[in-house]
Amino acid sequence: MVNPILLIVIPLGLAFVVPLFRFISKKIEKFIPFFALLANLIISLTLFPHVLEKPIHVSIGGFLPPLGINLVAGPLGILFAMLIALVGFLVSIYAFAYIKEKDQEKYHILYLLLLTGATGVVLTGDIFNLFVFFEILCISSYSLVAYFGDKPGIESAVKYLIQGAVGSSLVLIGIGLLYGQFGTLNMADIASNIHSVHSISVFIPLVLLITGFGVEAAIFPLNAWLPDAHSSAPSSISAILSGIAIEVGLYAIVRVVFTLFGASSILTFLLFLGVITLLIGELCAFNQENIKRMLAYSSIGQIGLIVFALSIGSLSGINGGLFQLVSHTLSKALLFLAAGYMIFRSGSMNISSFEGMGKKMPYTSFAFTIGAFSIVGLPPFIGFPGKFMILKAALFEQDILFTILVFLILLATIIEGAYFFRVVQTIYFKGEKSTPGQEREIAPLSVLIPVFIFVGLIVVIGIYPKLITEILESSASELLNRADYIKNILP
Amino acid sequence: MEIVILILVFLMIVSAIAALIFKDLMNAVIASCVVSLIAAVLFYFLQAPDVAMAEAAIGAALVTGIFVIAVKRTKRFEE
């Protein structure tokens, strides 16, 4: 069996090696992320069957938990590691043609470090170690947002950095308060003692941790940075930020709420916050003329939906939330990649400049349409089973409150459908007049291959949702059975 | 002994407030440097010599240096 630590060490080691390639050949460096993430994908796929039987936990430095730092490769962690490796791998192919700057090596190093940080967050079993990896993720995404060095990029990176830094400070205070009360940093160890102290002194660290991680996860009052950052980053990075970074922030919140605190009282609050986030995201997206800002606001809406589903707190609710998370990662990454290339060709982010794209770039437009349909939740695609499971789980609670919230979610879906169909309509049915010099331009292979792998995954999982339900169900039960998690690590 | 610590903490808070008030950014940077230095002394009193060393070398010296460079390359006065 492979050691899960390789999932972190391989990309990290390769990221450190990249600067040396300037002495050999500048052409190799862009393939490094490709190979590192391919290795990660293979490792996580081989770990996958083992993890379903029994979570693997590895201690580092030869010290057993709670003394040393440990990695926990449970179903949830491996699910996320797999998603990160898959999306990162495909986007690294996209970057071959998309990133043309002179100083590419820095892009590739930061890209690898971002994904390493994300993998570390989902695998670690130690709360301070989680914070450290979270900072790697945050700092590399601040610099990648500013990578082009243009006006909007720098401005949004500044906003992102200030809000992110305040969030990290709150997390650190929360960790300090937890350490002061329990004298340990291992998550299982804290979780096993959490009910032994007065509830208010546990509640404050919980709120601090949720607020701090919530900045990265873009939950409602903390999401002011997201539309700017996601729209002014390079498109390949927007795909990663929307597809991976906010999901990892959400993972941290879920891990803290369910495993560390086992809190049920805060879930009702998160339920409302989720629906508010959803409505605000979709309403703002409806008003956008800029395609990338529209997609970014749509991400906020989707995150709201996922938060809602996860905070139902039942097995089927968490199941649906995780399914929606997978579907959002795949669809939104596809949308950003396709939109990124269309922007590259038309030279403008305005939706109206996409007129006639359906004829000019048939393949990319087709992929964009699939992604849009999937996000809205139309049947043969991956978005449909996710939304359906969430609504079923919410209605199963048989509470008048949930009925109202479900009504609001359906309303938000209608808004979502309206603006996505507007874009699709612009692409295909507007701008009939063919101006000279606008022949069909087929995107290069390194753009089309990742985009169509995404399309394939979206269609295949949409038709056979059973492909991933097994790992989703065991992840959901890992979250709900704290006792098993604790017992596995602290025998 | 205790009175020394009281005075140090008081001075530290005063310099933090000074960093808040000063309009001249260079002065604000120096004030935050003083905060770091006093914090380093307090770390020493709290029996953390490793951290005191790190705070003095990184927090007080290097960070102040970086701040001064940044202020020199931008504008000195707050508007």
Add this chain to the structure above:
Amino acid sequence: MNFLSEYIYYIGAFSLIFIGLFIVLAKKNLIKVIIGLSIVDTGINLFLITLGYIRGGTAPVFSKPGLKAENMVDPVPQALVLTAIVIGVAVLALALTLAIKLYKHYGTLNLRKIKEQKW
């Protein structure tokens, strides 16, 4: 007086954290905001070290014989703070770089005046 000497470190640490957060929230100048972030960092570090202190304790270094293990202060917060200081430096350096670049683009550091993008 007794109360003061008991909680003076906590008071100092949290005053720093709140003054820093106030600078971040209320000030318009970007460099000022970054100074606020660095003060917050210092406050958090002081708070973490205070957590591990034991009255009358010694530093956790067995540098000379005769030091008793029972009397030593907790080494873990000190290790955490070493990490936190370095993280703080990294964030500050990046933030100041962005500030320099922002000044180059806009000619100002006033965050209220920089409104290229709507919120």
Add this chain to the structure above:
Amino acid sequence: MRKLISLILLVIIAGGIVLSLKEIPFGISKIKIGDYYIKKGIEETGATNIVTSVVVSYRGFDTLGEITILFTAAIGLSAVLGTYRKRKAGEKVEPPSFIVKTGCRFLFPILLLVGAYIFIHGHLTPGGGFQGGAIIASAFLLMYLGCEGKRINENTSIVVEVLGALTFIVLGIIGLTIGKDFLFNFLPKGEPNTLLSAGIIPVIYIAIGFKVGSELAGIIDHLIEKNQ
């Protein structure tokens, strides 16, 4: 208005934290894993400075993450600032005064020596890779102030950085391949309180010292560069 809202927000947070602090009284022994580290630290790692044994051995993975963060910031900073360009020959530089010049030339080697001493003795006395590296970096800061036109060679600093990080990772992987865990301390522990003790701890701390020193010096170098 904005100030008022921020004040109210801060008062709410402060109230919450004070409530939560009641459970954590000041200065009373309440350590759990810390206690174990103090009692068993020398025996298990061989380092007399328990903080070092926690930083490099028990929580060594955090330290790996930490140097990664510094690396990330250095790379991100140079990516944001744009490509590195050497100062042109004919450019006017304000010469430093005689006292600054002499002082810097005098202090520079001493600071380098002190930094190296601190990270070599990291496992015995207070201090270690980060502190020593920071002192070395401040020596370079002095050099930039005092000796006009002197720059570190960018390629050298990159090679030092990369080798420092790779030493850490390779030591970790050696621990993994000889059948134990990642970052396992596989070298003999030796006699406590001597320079050659504590297995891989001094090796890692020296690597960190070089890496942190060259990285921080590189950060300052990038920021101080006037022309882009």
